[in-house]
Amino acid sequence: MSLAFGPLRHFALQQRRLLAGFGVGMSLPRALAVTVSRTAMSSSLPGGSAISAAYAFRQFRTAGATQPMAGGVTVLSGLLSGVALALGYGVVMVVPIGGVASRASTLALVVTVLVVALAVFAVDARMSRVTYAPVEPLGTGLRAAVAGLRRLPPRTWSLSLLHALVNWATDFACLAAVATALDLNVNVGRLATVYLGVQLARQVPLTPGGLGVVEVALLAALVSAGGAHGSAAAVVLIYRLISCWAIIPVGWLAYAVLRAGSLRSEGRRADGVLEQRPHPLEHVDHGVDQGRGRASAARLGDLPPGLAEEAGDQPDQDPVHRVMFCA
Numbered sequence: 001m002s003l004a005f006g007p008l009r010h011f012a013l014q015q016r017r018l019l020a021g022f023g024v025g026m027s028l029p030r031a032l033a034v035t036v037s038r039t040a041m042s043s044s045l046p047g048g049s050a051i052s053a054a055y056a057f058r059q060f061r062t063a064g065a066t067q068p069m070a071g072g073v074t075v076l077s078g079l080l081s082g083v084a085l086a087l088g089y090g091v092v093m094v095v096p097i098g099g100v101a102s103r104a105s106t107l108a109l110v111v112t113v114l115v116v117a118l119a120v121f122a123v124d125a126r127m128s129r130v131t132y133a134p135v136e137p138l139g140t141g142l143r144a145a146v147a148g149l150r151r152l153p154p155r156t157w158s159l160s161l162l163h164a165l166v167n168w169a170t171d172f173a174c175l176a177a178v179a180t181a182l183d184l185n186v187n188v189g190r191l192a193t194v195y196l197g198v199q200l201a202r203q204v205p206l207t208p209g210g211l212g213v214v215e216v217a218l219l220a221a222l223v224s225a226g227g228a229h230g231s232a233a234a235v236v237l238i239y240r241l242i243s244c245w246a247i248i249p250v251g252w253l254a255y256a257v258l259r260a261g262s263l264r265s266e267g268r269r270a271d272g273v274l275e276q277r278p279h280p281l282e283h284v285d286h287g288v289d290q291g292r293g294r295a296s297a298a299r300l301g302d303l304p305p306g307l308a309e310e311a312g313d314q315p316d317q318d319p320v321h322r323v324m325f326c327a
Contacts, residue, residue: 003110003113003114003170003173003174003177004174004242004243004246006114006117006166006167006170006171006173006174007167007168007170007171007174007243008032008035008036008039008247009032009121010117010120010121010163010164010166010167010170011035011077011081011163011164011167012028012031012032012034012035013028013031013121013124013163014077014080014081014159014160014163014164014167015031015034015035015056015060015073015077016028016031017124017127017156017159017160017163018072018073018076018077018156018160019060019063019065019069019073020128020156021152021153021156021157021160022065022069022072022073022152024060024063024064024065024069025063025064026060026063030063030258032254033254033257033258034055034056034059034254034258036247036250036251036254037055037251037252037254037255037258038052038055038056038251039052039247039248039251040247040248040249040250040251040252040254040255041055041251041255042208042209043208043209043211043244043245043247043248043251044208044209044248044252045208046208047205048208048209049205053074056074057070057071057074059258060073060074062262072149076149076160077160077164080160080161080164081164081167081168083161083164084161084164084165084167084168085168085196085199087165088165088168088169088172088192088196089196092189092192092193092196095189095192102187102188103180105187105188106176106177106179106180106188106191107180109173109176109188110173110176110177110180113166113169113170113172113173114170114173116166116169117166117169117170120159120162120163120166123159123162124159124163127155127159168199171195171243172191172192172195174239174242174243175191175195175235175239175243176188176191178235178238178239178242179191179222179227179235182231182234182235182238183231184222184227184228184231184232184235185226185227185228185231186222186225186226186227190225190226191225193225194218194221194222194225197217197221198214198217198218198221201213201214201217202214202217209244211244214240214244215236215240218236218239218240219232219233219236222235222236
């Protein structure tokens with residue numbers, strides 16, 4: 001279960017880390033719920049990838065990110081995931097893929113991935129104690145956006161890339177563990193090549209979540225790599241059940257929980273506004289100070305500076321207030 005949950009956890013941690021780099025906080029449970037909800041959307045809805053990205057954007061805005069920040073996190077997350085996948089291709093190209101399938105080597109790989117994933121998780125938890133100063137909002141122009149990205153802390157970049165690498169590594173380790181459990185006669189090198197090739201095919205959004213495309217491509221690749229038809233089919237079914245199909249109902253349940261919480265929050269805010277909203281005539285002062293011949297300064301102090309000035313009196317302001325409203 002650690003391998004099946006690992007990709008979701010580290011994808012959530014990656015986006016949480018990027019938000020933290022912009023000075024926006026999001027709890028780990030909420031980040032996980034958003035990630036699982038996104039997975040369900042992208043795996044079960046037509047155009048699910050676009051819907052999932054739009055949903056994440058709204059959730060980032062709810063967490064306190066500005067529109068440029070939320071868009072920046074969404075784009076950076078995808079770019080870093082692509083860079084991590086490209087690094088995986090580079091590793092496979094230099095590692096020999098021949099040899100006999102070995103259960104011991106596959107298990108060693110799986111254990112190593114688990115240890116690395118736990119280490120990265122521990123480092124992220126330690127770094128979460130550090131409070132970042134909010135980054136200035138990203139500008140609308142390209143230069144302004146690049147300048148804003150340069151202000152992100154270096155740890156944000158390194159940890160986000162690490163999470164992306166661990167995301168792919170744990171997903172591959174899940175496939176390797178299933179293949180080893182079912183005695184699939186494919187060594188780790190060839191299995192990694194198969195996995196990366198299927199991920200490339202998965203990027204073509206023919207069906208939601210690659211449904212049907214991934215299964216057919218993975219089965220064909222495993223058989224071509226030397227696996228028996230029966231074992232290969234069983235590996236595909238179990239791997240996809242763990243990594244995709246079983247997540248869909250959990251994701252929609254997480255979406256319902258987040259939606260219910262959002263509606264309750266909106267209801268509480270609405271009740272608070274109704275309770276605090278004064279009567280329209282409560283603070284209206286129609287009296288005039290006859291001695292001064294102008295409206296009472298105490299009442300005008302409750303008005304915005306511009307309206308108070310128009311009414312004939314300008315209340316005292318602190319320097320920050322004067323800069324904000326009179327500059």
